[in-house]
Amino acid sequence: MKNFEYIQPGSLNAVSTLSKEKFVSSHLFAGGTDVLGLMKDNIISPDRLINLKNLPNMDKIVYKKGEGISIGTLVKISDIAENEDIMNHFTALAQAAGEVASPQLRNVGTLGGNICQRPRCWYFRGEFDCIRKGGGICYAYEGENKFHCIVGGGPCYIVHPSDTAVALTALNASIKIHSNGTMKEIPIREFFILPEDDPMKENILEPGEAITEIFIPELETGKKSAYIKLKERDVWDFMTVSIAAVADVSGSLINNVELAFGGTAPKPWYDENINKVFINSKISDLETNVKKIFNDSELLSKNKYKLQLIRNLTKRILNNFSA
Amino acid sequence: MKITFKLNGENVSIEVESYKRLIDMLREDFELTGTKEGCSIGECGACTVLMDGKAVNSCLVLAAQIDGAEILTIEGVNQGNNLSDLQRNFLTHGAVQCGFCTPGMILSSLALLNENPNPTVEEIEESIAGNLCRCTGYKQIIEAVKATAEMSNQKLRNQSA
Ligand SMILES: Cc1cc2nc3c(=O)[nH]c(=O)nc-3n(C[C@H](O)[C@H](O)[C@H](O)COP(=O)(O)OP(=O)(O)OC[C@H]3O[C@@H](n4cnc5c(N)ncnc54)[C@H](O)[C@@H]3O)c2cc1C
């Protein structure tokens, strides 16, 4: 790694000013588990790392019954997986956090860092000057695309790698962002972007902006949430596909459901039309109903298997709610 | 930059370059070469050390990040000149073959035992899920951890009897 300046500012305004300084490339740093990997692979080579760890009050979890839960951006993934309030009231997030990487990485990685991590496409992580790195072609499109997306792709075909982002999308979380002296709150369903909007970034954050916390509103009475992740290997791995659901199921009837999909698109995939297929439907009709989703997929040469996998997973998660 | 932290129980201070990783500082500056480097990208766990009691990959942490923390490496696991029960059980249960994964395995399982003196097999498996072993097939490692938990519970019972 080349030499760089390492700073730990004590205020958000300082973070903002330092990030935007001219002629100095800066990068925000939380647990550093993705940043250090990106630097090792020469995908980024910042002059300055801005560690957020001295910012006050960003490592807290505050639950207010009836309102929701606020999770500071610096809260560790391991603390989310083990937090009682999250396990009881926002189960999908605790389950997703428990599925992230290995214990060692969960102990260092933060929630903000997890949702802002860069994609794992092997061309992107390798020495290929692909579209996401400002080059002219997507090597995955006609190459090794077994783990690439089935919807929302073009001109780049990544899948978003974060487990927690999928759970947060189903849970309708919002992201609080400090932007040049003011705060704004963006629904997570509008936070991530598709390659057609900008193939070189995965979310709306601009230089100088930083996430401060993630807020999840309390679920309505009768609703529960869950997350299931499929991976290729038995031990830690990124998702092949995954699903998060917030649902109200009574007996054999699905009264209401919101689904988010991982491993399928360049962002956590959320589509009201998919929810509509299942709202007020019967568990016994799942077999036929799952055939109605993802019919508009653009399958690549080596990822056709994902379509069946994601439909089966949808069936499984909704079945579990009725069990 | 100058950092101050606790290393295997002792307070230390050192001047480090911003780009120095925790593993390099431990091996080069403190000559603690028990911490091994396998993959360098967070995948194998050979570089595991405990930071404030929690297992972390020292290949993916900057030295600068541990300012003020407490670090335990395999060199700090011995009890004086004696091996700890956990280390001895690794040996007697055949959990050490080439030995490359061993320091990391011991620290990951130690983090578990410190928090949970009665782990189930699943909990042991989960605690070492980030540690790769090419030789043993994990069974012997799990048995060694289980045996250590049983030994310390036995000791506690003896003390209270
Ligand atoms: C071997 C391995 C396996 C993994 N497996 C999984 C997996 O199965 N599932 C999964 O979800 N993840 C997985 N990961 C990713 C890992 O979880 C992330 O590296 C980690 O969550 C990132 O957190 P961090 O705090 O270390 O982020 P950092 O590395 O510090 O930051 C990551 C990115 O987020 C930005 N950032 C951080 N905080 C903020 C903020 N407050 N505001 C704005 N931007 C911010 C940084 O600038 C950087 O670009 C894996 C990683 C490795 C190395």
Ligand code: SF4
């Ligand atoms: S999928 Fe995206 S990141 Fe991967 S090679 Fe294509 S353009 Fe690059």
Ligand code: FES
């Ligand atoms: S060397 Fe650090 S995880 Fe492999």
Ligand code: FES
């Ligand atoms: S004993 Fe050889 S890698 Fe585990």
